Amino acid sequence: xEPGSLTNGTARCGPPDPHGAARRRMVEEQxxxxxxxxxxxxxxxxxxxxxxxxxxxxxxxAYGDHALPIAxxxxxxxxxxxxxxxxxxxxxxxxxVLEIGTGSGYQTALLAGLVxxxxxxxxxxxxxxxxxxxxxxxxxxxxxxxxxxxxxxWQDHAPYDRVLVAAAAPRVxxxxxAQLGERGFLVIPVGGSQFQHLEVWFRSAxxxxxxxxxxxxxxxxxxxxxxxxxxxxxx
Ligand code: SAH
Numbered sequence: 001x002e003p004g005s006l007t008n009g010t011a012r013c014g015p016p017d018p019h020g021a022a023r024r025r026m027v028e029e030q031x032x033x034x035x036x037x038x039x040x041x042x043x044x045x046x047x048x049x050x051x052x053x054x055x056x057x058x059x060x061x062a063y064g065d066h067a068l069p070i071a072x073x074x075x076x077x078x079x080x081x082x083x084x085x086x087x088x089x090x091x092x093x094x095x096x097v098l099e100i101g102t103g104s105g106y107q108t109a110l111l112a113g114l115v116x117x118x119x120x121x122x123x124x125x126x127x128x129x130x131x132x133x134x135x136x137x138x139x140x141x142x143x144x145x146x147x148x149x150x151x152x153x154w155q156d157h158a159p160y161d162r163v164l165v166a167a168a169a170p171r172v173x174x175x176x177x178a179q180l181g182e183r184g185f186l187v188i189p190v191g192g193s194q195f196q197h198l199e200v201w202f203r204s205a206x207x208x209x210x211x212x213x214x215x216x217x218x219x220x221x222x223x224x225x226x227x228x229x230x231x232x233x234x235x
Contacts (some may be wrong), residue, residue, distance in 0.1 A: 019051045022063040026050075030065050031083045038087045044110045045083055050076075052134055053104040067218075072124045074220055076104040077166065081198075081217050088200050088214060089162045089187045091115050096157065098179065100150030101166035101222070105131030108143055111164070118143045119157050121150035123223065151224035153179040160184060167222035168196045174226055177201065177209070189219045193228075 017023075027046045036042060051062035053076055058068050067075040077085075085107070091097070095115040102108055102122035108131065111118045122128040125147045132145055146154055150165070151173040158179035165176065165188040172188055180186050182203060189196035198214040221228045 017049065019049065019059075019063060023050065026063040026065075026079055030080050034080055036080070036083045036087055040091070040114055041083055041086045041110075044086070044113050045079065048106070048109050048113065049138070050079070050106060052138065053106040053109070070104045070127065071130065072127055074103055074124065074127060076106050077219070082107050082110065084198065084215070084217075085164055085166070085187050086110060086114065088198060089164055089185055091162060095161035097162045097164065098154055098157070098160040098176075099164050099166065100153075100176070102128055102131045102145060103166060105134050107164070107166055108145075109135060109138060109140055112140045112143050115162075116142065119146070119154050119160070120144070121146045121148055121154055123147070123149055149224040151175065151222060151226035155179065163187070165189070165222060166219065167227075168193070168219035169222040169227050171227075172199075172201055173222075173224075182207075189217050193221060194218070 023046060027042055031042060031045060051059045054062050054068050061068060067078045070076050091114045093115060096117045097111055097115050099108055099111060099118060099120040102120040108118055108120045120143060128145055128147050135143055153175040159181035160179055161181050161184050163176050163180050163186040168189045168191060176186060186201040188199055190199045191197055195216050195218050198217055199211050201209060201211045204210050223230045
């Protein structure tokens with residue numbers, strides 16, 4: 001069986017979705033209206049049930065134009081930012097993708113529908129376990145999850161065609177560059193603690209690292225050996 005095929009089937013069967021209209025509005029008003037063009041990204045954002053990735057008490061706000069809190073002081077990113085990251089990654093159906101910062105698992109679910117295989121690393125075990133259950137309940141099988149420090153990547157499955165980092169980094173972690181395939185793209189928010197820019201890193205035809213800087217964004221910090229330290233959490 002095709003690993004990704006189950007994800008595509010889930011929206012067609014099962015009970016009617018009470019949030020379908022809100023999701024279609026989100027796609028039109030927050031994504032299309034702001035310039036997201038990649039048809040596969042738009043289709044995925046219109047299909048994946050974002051409300052299943054937030055606390056039931058926040059379900060009614062799941063399709064709003066903002067980030068929302070998840071557990072452990074973390075957030076599920078604003079829909080537009082998720083779509084922008086996916087578009088900048090220029091995903092291909094055959095790609096193997098490394099994601100750092102599983103969080104709720106929402107972006108993981110989107111990736112799972114767009115590429116062949118997703119490897120996702122999360123440093124907070126309770127988040128990872130909740131994400132694992134959500135993904136399983138949606139019948140998504142082409143994802144491997146790991147508890148650990150994503151600034152070190154996931155060497156066992158390297159090289160990756162794409163690397164997406166969903167937390168704010170002071171710089172691009174060395175291991176993530178090393179684990180990116182020769183013609184790959186790495187998408188990462190880089191900057192300080194208040195705001196960052198989305199950056200896309202890749203190698204030129206001559207093998208030199210280059211990057212493009214895109215719009216401003218605001219992510220929770222990437223905490224690990226090759227990023228911010230977590231002193232503030234221990235004090
Ligand atoms: N894409 C997620 C957004 C999660 S927020 C979603 O759709 O819900 C960023 C996540 O990165 C948080 O869950 C945080 O715990 C995680 N994170 C921060 N530093 C990390 C690291 N070094 N390795 C792995 N995950 C990390």
